[in-house]
Amino acid sequence: MDKEKGIHLSELICVDNVSVHFHQTPVLEKISFTIAPGDLVGIIGPNGAGKTTLLRVILGLIRPTTGRVALWGRPAHRLGDFRERIGYMPQRPAFERRFPLSALDVVKTGALSPATLLHRFSRELQESARSALADVDALHLENRPFHELSGGEQQRVFLARALVKNPSLLILDEPSSGLDLPARELFLQLLSRLHQARRLTILLVSHDLTAVASLATHVMCINRTLHLHGRSGQVLNNPALKTVFRCQFDLLGAGFQEKEEEERD
Amino acid sequence: MIGELLSYTFMQRAFLASALVGTLCSTVAFFVVLRRMAFLGVGISHAALGGIALGLVTGINPAVTGSIFALAVALATGQISRRGRISEDTTIGILYAAGMAFGIALISVARGYHPDLFSLLFGNILAVSPQDLQLMLVVALLVLLFLILFFKELLAISFDEEMARAAGLPVSSLYLGLLAAIALTVIVSVKLAGAVLVSALLVIPGATGYRLSSNYRGMLILSLATGLAGSLGGLLLSYYTHIPAGAAMVLVMTLLFLLALAKKPGRPKIKTTKEEVP
Numbered sequence: 047m048d049k050e051k052g053i054h055l056s057e058l059i060c061v062d063n064v065s066v067h068f069h070q071t072p073v074l075e076k077i078s079f080t081i082a083p084g085d086l087v088g089i090i091g092p093n094g095a096g097k098t099t100l101l102r103v104i105l106g107l108i109r110p111t112t113g114r115v116a117l118w119g120r121p122a123h124r125l126g127d128f129r130e131r132i133g134y135m136p137q138r139p140a141f142e143r144r145f146p147l148s149a150l151d152v153v154k155t156g157a158l159s160p161a162t163l164l165h166r167f168s169r170e171l172q173e174s175a176r177s178a179l180a181d182v183d184a185l186h187l188e189n190r191p192f193h194e195l196s197g198g199e200q201q202r203v204f205l206a207r208a209l210v211k212n213p214s215l216l217i218l219d220e221p222s223s224g225l226d227l228p229a230r231e232l233f234l235q236l237l238s239r240l241h242q243a244r245r246l247t248i249l250l251v252s253h254d255l256t257a258v259a260s261l262a263t264h265v266m267c268i269n270r271t272l273h274l275h276g277r278s279g280q281v282l283n284n285p286a287l288k289t290v291f292r293c294q295f296d297l298l299g300a301g302f303q304e305k306e307e308e309e310r311d
Numbered sequence: 312m313i314g315e316l317l318s319y320t321f322m323q324r325a326f327l328a329s330a331l332v333g334t335l336c337s338t339v340a341f342f343v344v345l346r347r348m349a350f351l352g353v354g355i356s357h358a359a360l361g362g363i364a365l366g367l368v369t370g371i372n373p374a375v376t377g378s379i380f381a382l383a384v385a386l387a388t389g390q391i392s393r394r395g396r397i398s399e400d401t402t403i404g405i406l407y408a409a410g411m412a413f414g415i416a417l418i419s420v421a422r423g424y425h426p427d428l429f430s431l432l433f434g435n436i437l438a439v440s441p442q443d444l445q446l447m448l449v450v451a452l453l454v455l456l457f458l459i460l461f462f463k464e465l466l467a468i469s470f471d472e473e474m475a476r477a478a479g480l481p482v483s484s485l486y487l488g489l490l491a492a493i494a495l496t497v498i499v500s501v502k503l504a505g506a507v508l509v510s511a512l513l514v515i516p517g518a519t520g521y522r523l524s525s526n527y528r529g530m531l532i533l534s535l536a537t538g539l540a541g542s543l544g545g546l547l548l549s550y551y552t553h554i555p556a557g558a559a560m561v562l563v564m565t566l567l568f569l570l571a572l573a574k575k576p577g578r579p580k581i582k583t584t585k586e587e588v589p
Contacts, residue, residue, distance in 0.1 A: 105477050129479045139471040142345055146527045147470060155467040160479050164460055191525040207474070 058083045058215060058247050059104060064113035066099055073099050076113070077272045081264075083214070086241050086248040088258030088265045088278070092291050095269040097251045098137065101219055104249070105134060117215070130159060133213035135204050137220050143193065149203045150188040153178055156207030171210075178206040182236055198229025202236065209240070216240075216248045222257055230254070234261060255282070316550065321437055328439045328447055329542040329560075332500045332512065335451045337538025338458055339496045340517030341531050342489060345469045351388065351490070352513035354403030356497045358384040358410025360506045361417070363431060368421040374446055374498060381494035384410055389490050393483070434505035434557030436546060447499045454492045461485060466527060503542075504557035515564040516541065522571045537567050 059081040066074040074096045081087055089097050102108045103115055106122035106129075115122040118131070125132075133156075147155075153175040154167060162171075179185045182202040187195060192203065201221060208216060221237070222230045234257055241248055241261075252258050258265060258278070265281035267274040273290045274281045281287065316322050343352055362380020366373030384406050392399040430438065458465065468475040468482050476482045493513065500509045520534035545560025552559070 107473075107476055125479075129477075132477070134474060134477040136471070136473040136477070139473060141470050142347060144521065144525070145345065145470055146521065146525055146530045147466075148526060151527070152470070155463075155470060155474070156478070158464060158467050158475065158478055158480060160481070163464065163480075167463065194525075 057081065058085075058118065059249075060116045060119075061100075061104065062114050062116075064103060064110040064115060066096070066103060066108060067111045072270065074103070074110075074268075075271045077268065078113075079266065079272060079275055081247065081249070083247050084245055086246075086250065086261055086263045088262030089249065089251045089268065090253070090255060090258055090265060091268040091273075093253075097268060098219055100268065101217055101249065101251055105132065105217065127161075130161075130211050131214045133208035133211065133216045135208040135216070135218045135221055138200075138204075138224065144191075145193060147192045148189050149179065149184065149192055149195065149199075150175055152192050152203050153206045153210055156210040159211075174212070175206075175210050178210040179203070181209055181240070182206045196229070198225050198232060201225060201229070201233055205233075205236070214247060216246050218248065219251045220253065221250070222252065222254050230257070237261060258282075316547075321439075322550070324439045324441065324444055325436045325546055325556075326543070328436060328444055328503055329546045329556075330539065331444075331447045331451050332503050333516075333538040333540075333542030333560075334535065335447075335454060335496050336500055336509075336512035336542075337516035337520075337534045338455060338531070339493055340513050340515070340538065341520065341527075341534050342458075342465060342469060342517075343493065343513050344517030344521050345466075346489075348399075348493070349510070349514045350400050350403050351385070352493060352497065352510035354388065354407035355381050355385050355494050356501065356506050356509045357407040359494075359497055359501060360415075360431065361410035361413035363501065363506070364414035364417045367431075368417050374443070374502075377501065378495065378498045380410065381498050382491055385490040385494035386487060389487050429555075430505070431501075432505050432507045433555040434501070434503050434508065436503045436549065436556035439502055443502055450495045450499045454495055457488055457492055461488070465489060504560060505555065508557040508561050511561045511564065512538070512542070515561070515568050519564070519568045519571045522568070523574065537564060540564075541567060 057080040061077055061079050064074060064077045065072065077100065089100065091097050099108065103110055104117070104122060106115070106125055109123055117125060118128050120126070120128055154171065156178075157167070157171045157175060176185060176188060179188055182205050184199065184202045184206060187199055187203065192200065195203065205218075205221070208218070218237075222233055225233060237248070237250075238261055240246060250258065250262065259282055262278050264276065265274070265278045266272060267281055267287060267290050269290050274284055274286060317326065343349060359377045359381040362377040363373040365371070365380070366376035369376070388399060388402045388406060391397055391402045464475070464480055464485055468480065468485055472482055496513065497509055500512060503509075504512055516534040516538035517530075519537040520530035520532070523533050524530040541564030542560050544563040546556055548554070548563060549556040549559035
């Protein structure tokens with residue numbers, strides 16, 4: 047433990063008593079949690095719960111009204127070179143419909159940083175972008191116009207863009223929204239494979255509870271405040287989940303079994 | 312025939328000015344179209360009229376007052392729309408009407424002084440002075456240098472601003488830089504195309520390139536080709552038909568855009584395959 051900063055060095059993300067207010071309206075209130083390296087954490091909650099805001103606070107894009115956020119022991123808004131360790135896949139951007147970029151061009155935009163300002167794309171960066179496309183099984187799409195790709199293919203390219211800097215932390219905001227069942231299935235399998243192969247720490251915001259249930263090692267349920275946080279089974283089988291989502295039906299159908307239990311069977 | 316035209320000094324200046332404005336506007340148009348900022352060009356050019364009128368009435372170089380006005384409007388648009396919870400198009404709608412109203416009020420109040428309003432509104436390329444040409448050259452170099460140096464970053468923020476912000480890129484500074492580049496481009500182009508029509512030069516070349524190409528390099532080259540063909544072709548049309556140069560340029564560019572629109576979009580070379588779940 048770094049006594050001076052009061053931070054456990056084993057914690058990759060430390061969110062400490064964070065509140066965010068927009069024009070006096072509270073969006074997040076007194077949220078605290080830590081995330082260890084290698085965790086795959088699902089963040090769930092109803093619409094307007096503040097899930098994306100929480101991700102943006104962690105990324106240092108929004109300064110909390112009170113509280114503090116640290117990644118690798120550094121304040122989120124002053125990460126400097128440590129920002130290179132983060133791969134981010136925001137919600138689908140509202141870009142011009144026929145934006146003239148190829149799949150490879152899109153991946154290359156993920157390699158940009160303050161360090162690449164005034165520099166040309168190097169051959170190494172070009173190769174990193176191709177390698178990231180290969181990692182998501184999309185190298186064959188490299189020269190295709192991005193706007194001509196299917197929704198599932200576009201999401202895989204966005205994932206490659208998040209991976210291009212070889213990050214250790216991957217932050218994904220609704221990555222499977224708008225995908226049909228096969229494309230969603232493919233995407234989730236890919237994510238699971240990457241998590242295991244690269245020992246990535248993943249933060250996944252999703253409305254898709256079955257996706258979270260199948261992937262996450264830990265789950266956080268927020269609705270302005272942090273309601274539930276723990277191992278996936280503990281949270282997803284907790285009756286309080288229905289109260290947070292303000293609904294009566296069983297959110298996961300026949301309930302949820304911990305992955306370990308399934309594996310033991 | 313063109314050799315004969317270029318034997319006149321004023322036509323040499325007009326040709327150089329057209330080539331500069333055509334290059335500058337079509338490069339800026341690339342980003343104007345991709346970022347859906349067409350209305351911003353309209354707003355800045357109309358609001359700049361207030362600054363130009365201020366210069367004409369006070370005796371200060373109208374290019375200077377116009378530039379200050381256009382820059383102020385561009386930067387205010389950026390700031391108000393980002394911080395004031397008012398959309399960009401609403402902000403432009405207010406500022407451009409206010410700038411124009413200010414210009415009209417000034418010209419009306421300054422009794423006894425009647426600037427050539429027709430030239431101001433619709434351009435007069437034959438009145439381009441050597442000083443105007445020098446100013447154009449300096450502005451063109453500055454704007455093109457900015458766009459070339461930060462091209463990949465400007466392209467990235469145009470595609471996905473949130474991602475660029477998360478990567479630590481100076482998104483706000485780049486955005487304000489682009490607004491300033493548009494404002495300066497408008498000011499040096501007003502002499503040729505006029506305050507009413509200059510915004511078309513900031514849109515049509517980019518839109519033509521966008522229509523014809525699926526990759527950004529192709530779009531940029533076609534935008535440049537349309538901008539140069541439109542400005543130089545417009546100048547020739549203006550010389551022979553005596554219609555204002557700004558209107559002639561816009562007409563030639565519109566014709567090129569319509570031809571691009573008539574062209575059938577190319578089919579994708581590779582068929583989209585269904586995704587398979589392994």
